């Protein structure tokens with residue numbers, strides 16, 4: 001069954017027929033490709049693209065169906081097809097020119113830090129659930145501080161400004177960013193697994209894929225622009241979701257965390273956001289008998305005010321930077 005000596009050496013002591021289906025597929029892939037570096041690189045890139053676009057396309061469909069607009073966070077700001085297409089082109093360009101080579105280097109690097117890759121059996125729930133919980137908490141902490149640093153004058157002007165192109169984001173725009181930003185914030189995603197590998201020596205590429213999938217879901221959903229009654233933050237009050245991150249794009253300040261709300265809450269970088277939510281709620285309560293259109297109008301007015309504040313705050317960061325340069 002082995003195509004070459006590498007595959008034969010990799011699975012010397014494994015009884016293929018005794019393995020569950022998933023493990024058989026995992027092993028069959030590595031045997032079929034015959035080169036572990038190529039097999040991991042190809043699988044990682046294909047998985048990344050499939051998940052990224054697989055999760056973004058449903059949001060494009062949601063944007064095209066007027067029924068869902070009642071749950072749109074920034075009422076009336078539906079991305080135009082041209083905007084979505086421009087965003088797709090840039091995202092794809094960076095995926096192929098920057099992310100692909102990095103993903104290719106992943107296998108040698110993974111082996112260097114002691115990560116299991118082609119090996120079977122694959123880890124079970126008891127192993128990967130606590131690991132991924134740790135990655136979520138770690139990534140969120142890293143993201144909070146790195147994201148705040150990206151709002152500092154020169155870093156904002158040269159790097160993070162690209163991601164703030166859309167004040168009303170949409171799913172595809174999750175990684176619409178400068179490659180340096182993808183690298184900086186991506187460090188938070190891969191540092192958790194690396195630290196775990198070094199500390200425990202017990203981590204499998206399969207768990208990395210589950211983490212990558214969930215992290216991409218989190219990032220894309222946070223940019224979706226919709227808050228449904230069934231969205232995760234209504235079940236887990238400390239989960240950020242779109243409702244939290246959408247405000248960051250709209251107001252330019254506040255809400256720097258990725259998955260959770262606790263750092264913003266703890267360090268007070270959600271004051272404007274909470275004041276805005278309170279105003280939206282108060283205006284809705286005050287006009288309970290009004291029509292949906294009237295309520296939409298009031299909400300749109302509040303959004304316009306916050307957005308105008310955001311434009312001022314952004315201009316202030318750039319102005320301060322220009323002033324520092326002159327001095």
Ligand SMILES: [Zn+2]
Nearest residue numbers: 147151160248
């Ligand atoms: Zn930002």
Ligand SMILES: [Zn+2]
Nearest residue numbers: 163223245249
């Ligand atoms: Zn964003």
